[in-house]
Amino acid sequence: DTGVSQNPRHKITKRGQNVTFRCDPISEHNRLYWYRQTLGQGPEFLTYFQNEAQLEKSRLLSDRFSAERPKGSFSTLEIQRTEQGDSAMYLCASSSERQYSTFGSGTRLTVV
C-alpha cells in the first residue's frame, strides 16, 4: 500500500491553458474525492466517485472543470481555460466503505 498518489506535485501554467491532474487512490478504496484548498482555508469539496460513477459535484465545479474515473481506479481532474483564481492546491483523497479518507500529497497549481 503506497498511499494516495497525485501527479504532478506542482504545475505552473499560463492563463487560458488547459491542465490535467492525476490521482491514484489506495488500491482497495472504492471512493475517490477531489478537494481544492487555498491559503488560509480548509479543503473545499469538488466532486467524488464511487468506483467509476461520479456521485456528486459541488457548485464550485464550473463548466471548465471535469473529472473522470474511467475504470474505477485512477482519476483525472481537468481544468480548461485556466484563470488566476484557479490557483490552489488540488487534493485527492480515497476511502473504502468503512474507512476514513486518506489524502494524497496534492497538486499545487499556479496560473500566471
Add this chain to the structure above:
Amino acid sequence: QKEVEQNSGPLSVPEGAIASLNCTYSDRGSQSFFWYRQYSGKSPELIMSIYSNGDKEDGRFTAQLNKASQYVSLLIRDSQPSDSATYLCAVNMGVSGNTPLVFGKGTRLSVIA
C-alpha cells in the same frame, strides 16, 4: 449547506502545556467527526475520529463530542514543538461515514519551546 466553524488562531501554547482546539458545526444530524493535522505545505492527515458523545483518547490526543451543543474539541496533552501545525475539523456531508467532508478553516497551533 453544512458549515464548520473554527477559530483560525494562531493559538500559542508553551511546550508541555495542554492545547485546546474547538469546533462547532451547523447540522444537528451530523454523525461523524474528524480532526486532521496539516503541516505547512503538506496534505491533511487524520489524527482522530469520533462518532459518539463523550471523550475518545488516543495517546496524547483526546477528542470530545457534544452533539447537543454541536461542539467538537481536540485536546493535545504535553504539547511538543512538532505539534505546531494547522488543525482541521471536519464532518461528513451525508449521513454515511464515507461521504465527502466539510472542513473548517483550521486553527493554527504554535507550540513554543
